[in-house]
Amino acid sequence: MKLYEHLGKELFxxxxxxxxxxxxxESADQATGAVDELGExxxxxxxxxxxxxKAGGIGFASSPDEAxxxxxxxxxxxxxGLTTEKVLIEEKIKIEQELYLALTIDGSAHRPxxxxxxxxxxxxxxxxxxxxxxxxxDVTIGMQGYVIREICRRMGVTGDxxxxxxxxxxxxxxxxxxxxxxxxxxxxxxxxxxxxxAADAKVTIDxxxxxxxxxxxxxxxxxxxxxxxxxxxxxxxxxxxxxxxMANGAGITMATLDMVQHYGGEPANFLDFxxxxxxxxxxxSLELLLGTDPKVLLxxxxxxxxxxxxxxxxxxxxxxxxxxxxxxxxxxxxxNEAEGKQILEKEGIKTFASxxxxxxxxxxxxxxx
Numbered sequence: 231m232k233l234y235e236h237l238g239k240e241l242f243x244x245x246x247x248x249x250x251x252x253x254x255x256e257s258a259d260q261a262t263g264a265v266d267e268l269g270e271x272x273x274x275x276x277x278x279x280x281x282x283x284k285a286g287g288i289g290f291a292s293s294p295d296e297a298x299x300x301x302x303x304x305x306x307x308x309x310x311g312l313t314t315e316k317v318l319i320e321e322k323i324k325i326e327q328e329l330y331l332a333l334t335i336d337g338s339a340h341r342p343x344x345x346x347x348x349x350x351x352x353x354x355x356x357x358x359x360x361x362x363x364x365x366x367x368d369v370t371i372g373m374q375g376y377v378i379r380e381i382c383r384r385m386g387v388t389g390d391x392x393x394x395x396x397x398x399x400x401x402x403x404x405x406x407x408x409x410x411x412x413x414x415x416x417x418x419x420x421x422x423x424x425x426x427x428a429a430d431a432k433v434t435i436d437x438x439x440x441x442x443x444x445x446x447x448x449x450x451x452x453x454x455x456x457x458x459x460x461x462x463x464x465x466x467x468x469x470x471x472x473x474x475x476m477a478n479g480a481g482i483t484m485a486t487l488d489m490v491q492h493y494g495g496e497p498a499n500f501l502d503f504x505x506x507x508x509x510x511x512x513x514x515s516l517e518l519l520l521g522t523d524p525k526v527l528l529x530x531x532x533x534x535x536x537x538x539x540x541x542x543x544x545x546x547x548x549x550x551x552x553x554x555x556x557x558x559x560x561x562x563x564x565x566n567e568a569e570g571k572q573i574l575e576k577e578g579i580k581t582f583a584s585x586x587x588x589x590x591x592x593x594x595x596x597x598x599x
Contacts, residue, residue: 231435231449234276236318238431242416245405247398248427252320258302261319262294270322273300278449279310280432283352287314290322323427328418330354330362331399332432333406335413342367342406344399346381350418373403394426409446410439455521462514464503471496473596474524476515478503478536486530486589495593498524512544517552525599526557528592530585533564542570546577557595561588 233241239249253264254276264271275287282288287309291297297319305314330350336343344365349357363384367373378399382392398419406414415432435446450457459466465480469487473495477483483502490497499522503515519527531541542562548554562570562581571581582588 231437231440231446232278233431233433233435233447233449234278234316235274235431236276236316237447237449238414238433239428241405241409241433242428242431245401247401247405247416248425249431250320250323250427250429252318255301255317255319256315258298258305261291261297261301261317264319265291265294265297268319268321271297272320272322273297273304274318274320275304275307275309275314276316276318277309277312277314279312281352282309285309323420323422323429325418325420325422325429327421328429329421329426330357330417331395331402331419332413332415332417333367333402333411334415336366339366341369342403344377344381345415346385348385348387354417367403369407372407373400391421391426394421398426409433409443410436412436455518459501459518462511462518464501464511464515464518466502466518467500468522469497469499471498472525472599473592474498474501474519474522474527475530476501476503476519476528477530478532478541482530482532482585486528486585489585489589490528490593493590493593495589495596498522509540509544509547512541513548516545516548520548520552520554520556524556526559526592526595528559528588530561530588531564531570533562533567533570536564537566538562538564538570539566539573540570542573545579546573549577557599559588559592559595561585 236254242249251268255261270292273289273291275282286307287304289300289304291300301317304317307314328350330347332345333342334345344367346363347357347361349361363381365381375396378396382395387395402414411433413432413434416428416430418429420427420429455468456466473490475486475497477486480502483500487497487500501515501519503511531538558579560574560579560581563583574581
């Protein structure tokens with residue numbers, strides 16, 4: 231579960247990690263009092279998306295009128311398809327240097343890892359590999375002083391900045407562990423005349439550990455279609471391409487997406503409607519996909535528990551009921567395969583025995599649409 235910046239900073243403050251003074255607003259009119267209270271301010275869109283600065287989601291103001299005008303602009307802004315419902319207004323801090331600091335999970339090593347660099351800011355993704363320090367943490371001993379000193383040595387940090395990091399990193403690690411975080415990122419970690427301040431916050435909590443944290447807010451990133459899929463007990467994720475994909479099983483669905491991209495196509499979604507789906511569930515899965523307005527429908531069925539004839543019958547019913555005139559590429563293999571093919575052939579729909587053939591056909595149909 232991703233947290234908005236202002237919620238991440240509330241957690242930072244709880245663990246005594248310095249953050250700028252701020253005010254959260256829900257309308258542009260509320261911005262006018264912020265300058266009187268905070269002086270020069272930074273105005274930030276609160277959306278669960280990166281690159282806000284490049285998208286225009288961060289502004290500055292030094293007067294009440296400027297703050298209201300800039301806040302109004304940001305409230306009207308759409309970033310990565312997300313609307314701004316809340317805006318964070320912060321005091322403008324004097325930044326002498328922007329650093330990067332994060333704790334995340336190294337899945338291959340099965341342990342936390344510290345990421346640290348002297349090159350923080352908007353373009354941190356472009357920092358050369360040798361400038362980004364990666365230091366795994368042994369959870370049996372935690373964030374010991376010698377670990378932080380070694381990180382500082384690799385970064386080339388000495389003096390007062392090293393002392394600051396020796397104080398800050400144990401707090402960040404404590405928060406990371408106690409809240410079952412998957413990511414605790416500060417970018418930039420601002421070096422100011424008053425020391426280090428977390429100028430931004432990205433915090434992600436492990437969904438499977440949320441039951442241990444009833445005090446944390448529950449934030450959903452799911453779209454309307456993803457919420458509908460959840461109600462239908464379907465594994466569904468929107469991806470933004472134009473080839474709608476439906477398969478029966480997480481592995482085969484992922485393989486289908488990979489092959490679509492391999493052949494130059496763009497999948498519109500991930501949809502695993504599960505094994506043993508009945509006619510009703512299969513029909514609802516198809517109707518859900520049609521809501522994405524794709525160019526092509528790619529159905530990849532390897533029938534074990536799932537019966538090929540049930541999938542074929544559901545498709546024909548939805549096609550007739552909805553008046554679908556959409557190109558489709560159908561791979562149908564397994565239980566009641568012959569019956570399923572016969573149902574589809576009566577509708578003039580060709581089926582493929584090979585996933586490779588079906589995917590290439592779908593990509594070709596997409597390029598011709």
